[in-house]
Amino acid sequence: MLQRLSFGTFSCLLALPMSALAFTYNSPSIEPEVASGYEEKPGWSAERFAVAAANPLATDAGYQVLKAGGSAIDATVAVQMVLALVEPQSSGIGGGAFLMHYDGNEVQAYDGRETAPSGVDEALFLNEEGEPLEFMEAVASGLSVGVPGTLRVLEMAHAEHGKLPWKDLFSPAITLAEEGFAVSPRLHTSVAEETYLQDDELARTLYYSQDGQPVEAGETLRNPALAAILRTIAEQGSAALYQGEFAEDLVARVQSHPQRPGELTLEDLNTYEAVQREPLCTPWQQWEVCGFPPPSSGHLTIMQILGILDHLPMVEAPLEGGEPGDTYLHQFLEASRLAFADRGRYIADPDFVEAPGGDWKTMLAPEYLQTRAELIENDVSMGENAEPGRPGELATSWATQPQQPEYGTSHISILDEEGNAVAMTTTIEQAFGSRIMSDGGTGLAGGYLLNNELTDFSFTPEVDGEPVANRVEPGKRPRSSMSPTLVFERESGELVASLGSPGGAAIIHYTARTLAALRDWGLDAQEALELPHAITLGGPVYLEQDRFPEETLKALQERGHEVSERELTSGLQALVRQEDGTLRGGADPRREGVVMGD
Template sequence: MKPHILLSLCPLALAACATLPQPSAAPAAPPRIGQLDSAQVGVQGLVSAADPRAAEAGAEMLRLGGSATDAAIATMLALTVVEPQSSGIGGGGFLLMGDAAGNVDTIDGRETAPAAATGDWFMRGGKPMEFADAQPGGKSVGVPGSMRLVALAHRSHGKLAWKTLFGPAIRLARNGFAVTPRLNHALSDGVATGGFDAAARAIFYDSAGTPRAVGTTIRNPALATTLERIAARGAGDFYSGANAREIASKVSAAPHNPAPMTVADITAYDAKARPAVCGSYRGYRICGMGPPSSGATTVQAILGQLERFDLKALGPQSPVAWHLIAESERLAYADREKYLADGDFIKVPVAGLTDPSYLAQRGELISPDRTLALVQPGTPPGARLIMGAAGKTPEEHGTSHFVVVDRSGNSASYTSTIESAFGSGIMVGGYYLNNELTDFSFVPDVGGIPVANRVEGGKRPRSSMSPTLIYGPDGKLKLALGAAGGATIIVQVAKAIIGVIDWGLPAQQAIALPVLFAPGGNTVMVEKDSALEAMIPALKALGHADVQSRPMPLKANAIERVGDRWVGAADPRSEGAAVAQ
């Protein structure tokens, strides 16, 4: 297991907790990896995010009397500035908002394909494009959803003035922020996309094309101006006028993979309120995001299929426990691949996929002493015969998750993304545009049968984002949770839930547990340099013939209720932190 960041928890009384200094004209300093506390304790409000400067932006809103939703919006805007490789206003996301009574609202801000998109969008010469070729440039860009998402959330759950939420992000962009090791690594590793656009190169690279060094102050006046304009005029300014024209122009005239996107595509975008998808696991109520996210259904499938096994008795050191988790993941991902897509285009059998009887039936296929030779999708109640495509799970580093709880017990669990590191590489107004359309199936049909997640105009690509809220047997919020890391998001969340509920671990330790990823087929991947590597022989003895040790782009954040306190948690693999109100 990788070493954990030591927790230095402040006293229970919030007044005794040291808070971060208020933002000033000085550039915001970078996180110090391995030296920052990754958790704080609060009795009123708390924010946990992938960057402490963004978490502080959210905490500032809580101190001003804002709601959890206000704080989540401010955090997202700040991440646009300080974590440009991962998320922001050029992408989209999913937001869960819960109140103290356990009511959960969800908003779908997933990007959409332009009207001109068709099933062969990513086909070239009769063959699907390689991901590395499809990612940069115009063809991968979906109409961004973030600003419509937060505008809808603010109308229904906000307390502070709209323009107030933009203050911290504007200061960070205008006054400057210091380059972190993670940003520097992303710039070094992703020169092709990070420096794809001349405007981006001027901000993040020197004249020789070298990424700005760790600690270097970055200022992004173009982004500050964009944020100031939206703060003054509202979210509609993003989807009309000069900003919409520049998005359409840059996508349509991109030097690589130009694609037809119009101002009308952008103007027509709307975020949508969706019903939460809730299920149960060992007496806990688990709520997540429905289609086009595959998060809630797949997390609940993994858990529901395991409920008949005594994971608590096995414990996290048991290879059998991880074998059972691997088998459940294989079954859950098989159903995900076949049935999950945008529910506005495809009838997704959500109720059937999360039906306890169906999951118990699927769980009966799992054996503690042997591996399934062949994993196939099941037939959940309400399913139609739609063939899923051969799955692709490209690694991505362009997602961020953050969670908030406010003094009234309201919560927000928000996953925001631009897909791969720096998205499409195209920059508009100081922010990167996403490459979310690569989450569609590149193959439109299999054997003449349409693929559920094929590309279609106006459609939202399937996502693995899994913002989650968990309520205890007492009906009170127990855990707000989510992660970043492509298709591994689902297993990171499921693993953390097992860690808290089955193994009795604090959320910080549950997040830090190593990750096992078995997304179908016969391949099992375990996190490199983790305790799971030592279990590879035991996993092979249980029948997993292909067990590989791989580095994974893992990054999770959570807030947990412990008695009358909120305890924040951030992935020790990341630069994340929790900040108390």
């Protein structure tokens, strides 16, 4: 049996067929923690199957589905619907997702990324003077809402790989929404620290008291509007959200935003399609790492970082006292600078932007990465001077996108008993998305939050007369950092791991460092997730608060890095198959996730 946290009578029995199950929950006791807190976790072991998600209630929903004979995709649907209720700040049916799936033979990449409405143009986030809007002015508005894709992509994957009926997979979330669940410490803290959410009447009524106090941790929260919406989607499929009353309410709330109404229309919803893309599978010594292609920048940038590191002199002891040492960190950060320079120049929706040399894999060619590695000096940082390379010829000359914030997301990793695997990263972008809630026109309390995904586009459409690849265009999918990842042994082809993380652009660093820790440093899943973080997007370096010795900070500063400390709240989940065939699971100690399985 998998090691499990003690949740009392939390799980329900599964003796009945799925169609007959009534999912009943007794809320677990979770120790208080803030969003940036750190709570030690034991790591988990299993033999047959496992599910890892960001909230114990969501993990348990997936576990129950697997116990009932469901597939990894079935469990993913159940997990996502519960996350929409209990972790609404991070993902939900008003957002999008990238889903990687392995069926024992083939790796597939399902793209449920949001799209820009047909009525927008590249000036979407410019003010009357032609200058970019303040970031939060754009976020908390109708302008930022893209056409959601989560339900469509889950339905597409379920049609191919589901075993249990679609409608049964919504039972856990519906039950929790109707009967209520105990607000987690992280949800309480997120609501308490939020500035704009009370501007929306539905959200204010759901998450705050009449005198404006946030819901308390442990308080029972019900969401009857979401229950009614999910019940209809369970019966009618994803079309229920994209047509009819639910769609009309969604569009009305976007178009009637009091400060900055958006352009989303019923036609945009009706014509949205999830798509399958060719996954990117990259040889990396004894492993093959499979990740999502553009419009995600995740896999390309991760594998550029790791590939550049493989062309640098090996650090004999990358871990010093349990943390990455300053020599390794210097190499890692310099490789990140170079990879992010390429990311900012080239990567965007492949339906609108051509890959360098006509193939995204040119960015990962060993010869190209060797030339990039040669730019790294042992003792001096390049600082903000990292320039994009030339991995291949382009018909269009792109400008580098100016830096702007990226946020959000949640990650799910699942392995089922038949060898199917899922890695799905799911998002509404910033915490609580656009701060617009829809009740689907039900008139009931609560609802679901709409994404602010369009702020992942460049606010600035061109620089010095040259277009930015990731500028706003009608029907385009904004560039993402989400990095759902599946890992395989190169010789045998056997699955090694499913992993990923939330964290905006830092998803890339979190995932890259975890892969290095798993392959090179002899750490298991939980140990790898516990390592402290270090990131740079090309400018200053941020080290995780109070996790590195002062000597490390000074050594990096002496190399020319501008270093400061801050909370770096990843939400990594990882399932790793050991050499003996057993599973080892890890959940990030910085969030509330757990692993369950048998």
